Amino acid sequence: MTAATIFGTPESLTDRVTHYCPGCTHGIIHRLVAESLDELGLRETTVGIAPVGCAVLAYHYFACDFQEAPHGRAPALATGAKRARPDLTVFTYQGDGDLASIGTAELIHAANRGEKFTIIFVNNAIYGMTGGQMAPTTMPGQVTSTSPAGRDVDQVGYPLRVAELIATLRTPSYVERVSVHTPHHIINAKRAVRQAFEYQKAGRCFSLVEVLSTCPTNWGLTPLESLKWVEETMLPYYPLGLKKSPDDEV
Amino acid sequence: MAKKLMKGNEAIGEAAVQAGCRHYFAYPITPQTEVAEYLVRRMPEVDGVFLQAESEVAASNMLFGASAAGVRTFTSSSSPGISLMAESISYIAGAQLPVVYVNIMRGGPGLGGILPAQSDYFQATKGGGHGDYHLLVLAPSTVQEAVDHVILAFELAEKYRNPVMVLGDGMIGQMMEPVQFPAEAVTEPPDRPWATVGMKNRPQNLIRSLFLNADELEANNLELRAKYDLMERDEVRFEFYHADEEMDVMVVAYGTMARIAKTAIDALRADGVKVGLVRPISLYPFPKRAVREAAGRAKAVLVVELSTGQMVEDVEWAAPEGVPIHFFGKVGGNIPPPEDISEEISKVLGGKATPRGLYGRVEEAS
Ligand SMILES: Cc1ncc(C[n+]2csc(CCOP(=O)(O)OP(=O)(O)O)c2C)c(N)n1
Ligand code: SF4
Ligand SMILES: [Mg+2]
Numbered sequence: 327m328t329a330a331t332i333f334g335t336p337e338s339l340t341d342r343v344t345h346y347c348p349g350c351t352h353g354i355i356h357r358l359v360a361e362s363l364d365e366l367g368l369r370e371t372t373v374g375i376a377p378v379g380c381a382v383l384a385y386h387y388f389a390c391d392f393q394e395a396p397h398g399r400a401p402a403l404a405t406g407a408k409r410a411r412p413d414l415t416v417f418t419y420q421g422d423g424d425l426a427s428i429g430t431a432e433l434i435h436a437a438n439r440g441e442k443f444t445i446i447f448v449n450n451a452i453y454g455m456t457g458g459q460m461a462p463t464t465m466p467g468q469v470t471s472t473s474p475a476g477r478d479v480d481q482v483g484y485p486l487r488v489a490e491l492i493a494t495l496r497t498p499s500y501v502e503r504v505s506v507h508t509p510h511h512i513i514n515a516k517r518a519v520r521q522a523f524e525y526q527k528a529g530r531c532f533s534l535v536e537v538l539s540t541c542p543t544n545w546g547l548t549p550l551e552s553l554k555w556v557e558e559t560m561l562p563y564y565p566l567g568l569k570k571s572p573d574d575e576v
Numbered sequence: 577m578a579k580k581l582m583k584g585n586e587a588i589g590e591a592a593v594q595a596g597c598r599h600y601f602a603y604p605i606t607p608q609t610e611v612a613e614y615l616v617r618r619m620p621e622v623d624g625v626f627l628q629a630e631s632e633v634a635a636s637n638m639l640f641g642a643s644a645a646g647v648r649t650f651t652s653s654s655s656p657g658i659s660l661m662a663e664s665i666s667y668i669a670g671a672q673l674p675v676v677y678v679n680i681m682r683g684g685p686g687l688g689g690i691l692p693a694q695s696d697y698f699q700a701t702k703g704g705g706h707g708d709y710h711l712l713v714l715a716p717s718t719v720q721e722a723v724d725h726v727i728l729a730f731e732l733a734e735k736y737r738n739p740v741m742v743l744g745d746g747m748i749g750q751m752m753e754p755v756q757f758p759a760e761a762v763t764e765p766p767d768r769p770w771a772t773v774g775m776k777n778r779p780q781n782l783i784r785s786l787f788l789n790a791d792e793l794e795a796n797n798l799e800l801r802a803k804y805d806l807m808e809r810d811e812v813r814f815e816f817y818h819a820d821e822e823m824d825v826m827v828v829a830y831g832t833m834a835r836i837a838k839t840a841i842d843a844l845r846a847d848g849v850k851v852g853l854v855r856p857i858s859l860y861p862f863p864k865r866a867v868r869e870a871a872g873r874a875k876a877v878l879v880v881e882l883s884t885g886q887m888v889e890d891v892e893w894a895a896p897e898g899v900p901i902h903f904f905g906k907v908g909g910n911i912p913p914p915e916d917i918s919e920e921i922s923k924v925l926g927g928k929a930t931p932r933g934l935y936g937r938v939e940e941a942s
Contacts, residue, residue, distance in 0.1 A: 370776040373645065376784075385782050391772035393644045394784035396667050399637040402629070406641025406649070407772070409625050410599055414645065414774060432637070435630035 349549025398429025691909020
């Protein structure tokens with residue numbers, strides 16, 4: 327009898343130990359992207375675009391070519407790369423400060439033009455890398471270093487629902503929000519990430535998967551409490567599910 | 577190929593196509609929008625990509641992504657647009673990518689105006705964005721030279737893996753002149769083993785400007801510096817116009833101001849006045865040695881610019897001690913006729929002009 331490997335490191339990941347904090351779900355999301363690239367046979371034609379944020383060093387963890395963008399501009403780089411070489415598989419991997427604050431113009435216009443690349447949007451309701459400041463996605467009342475009394479929606483408005491916002495655009499696209507706080511949700515998130523790359527592979531449409539993610543370090547919670555916080559605080563405000571499909575009527 | 581009468585901006589667009597560039601990303605701004613209006617029709621004829629970006633921030637970052645993916649790419653803009661590109665230009669310099677920028681300058685600061693100016697010399701030659709870097713900057717003074725510079729810019733950008741800027745004033749973009757495109761403008765693109773085109777049977781290619789380790793960042797800084805040293809040795813370009821001859825006054829001017837200065841110089845020389853012109857063509861690297869040598873032979877120097885005095889600082893830095901340096905500038909989109917420059921030269925000759933001193937004009941005037 328020969329032994330079969332049923333679980334291992336995806337080819338699209340390196341074996342480098344990540345710098346992510348214990349309990350941070352960035353690593354899980356990396357794996358879902360890598361597994362999808364492997365399964366679809368895309369690794370050798372893939373160019374990833376790293377953000378400025380905790381995932382800035384993502385290029386060390388993915389075994390594919392990478393570009394590192396200025397803060398928020400990844401969708402513009404992806405546009406340039408994909409228009410230059412449409413045969414490449416291009417994805418950006420961006421946090422909520424990167425994508426939903428400083429990079430909103432680049433995001434909305436890339437989506438609206440229907441650029442045929444994929445955005446993996448990691449929403450952890452905070453600026454992780456700079457030490458826990460308020461993001462446009464920070465929850466009402468959430469304490470951060472720049473909202474020490476909790477996010478005051480009278481002063482700074484309500485959290486931005488990026489998936490819903492992009493889904494309002496008329497240009498056909500694939501937009502889904504998923505979470506990775508339980509194994510069940512991870513399996514579903516994997517399906518969505520893979521779906522996004524399938525649409526890109528088919529040259530079909532712009533695709534964005536918003537993934538709710540944890541930041542135990544800056545939320546001031548343990549890893550387990552963080553998972554619970556996603557369930558209890560984020561899910562009610564950020565409903566999961568398919569927001570837009572390229573099969574929808576235009 | 578026969579000469580063709582073309583507007584500067586359209587000639588710039590065609591020059592890029594002739595140079596083998598097939599990827600143009602830009603955002604409209606006067607006085608260079610005709611580049612885009614030309615290329616939106618021209619690029620499809622050569623299976624090229626034309627894309628109107630949502631902003632100059634995005635346009636320049638599209639160049640970033642396209643260049644990183646290994647294609648020839650360029651944009652054109654004007655002063656306020658270049659400011660928005662400054663962030664990515666810094667990243668592109670740090671990541672060592674070949675990208676060509678054309679800046680058809682208008683008056684500033686702020687929204688300024690839409691008329692010709694040479695307002696962005698500092699921005700172009702001293703960095704413009706953050707960090708320790710240089711653009712290679714070429715300043716055409718005719719439409720033909722704009723064509724030649726655009727073609728040369730691609731070559732130099734690829735040679736040094738560095739952003740190159742063609743810095744024209746609004747007149748270059750708007751005037752019509754006969755131009756000739758070189759028969760073999762398209763140079764063979766160099767190997768780009770560094771390009772991010774998919775990692776097949778080789779280690780990862782990574783385009784980045786981030787180096788968190790001090791030694792690694794220092795190494796990148798020094799690599800850039802070594803390129804600038806080579807540029808300062810090999811890419812200095814300038815023109816002497818009667819500057820080899822005996823000069824009582826040496827004029828320094830670039831771009832279209834140099835053309836106007838030439839007309840003034842021709843008229844004065846017909847009257848026996850000993851005056852010559854040094855025209856920097858590469859603004860970075862600045863022709864320091866040529867300016868120093870020529871200024872050393874002149875009794876006085878007059879710098880003429882469409883600004884309140886930017887390049888003059890480099891002339892002061894280059895010129896030998898003791899040579900009085902005068903400045904004449906016109907701004908706001910006002911262009912001095914040759915007579916104004918002749919008059920200024922005559923004033924310098926007659927000892928009726930005040931040179932720029934160590935302490936600036938306010939002190940001297942009071
Ligand atoms: C132009 C610019 N402004 C600000 C910063 C500082 N900065 C670095 S990361 C970051 C926020 C990142 O937050 P997010 O995108 O949510 O990513 P996370 O770290 O949470 O994954 C900021 C503001 C920068 N690098 N560049
Ligand atoms: S700071 Fe937050 S987002 Fe960044 S690695 Fe740590 S837990 Fe993850
Ligand atoms: Mg974040």
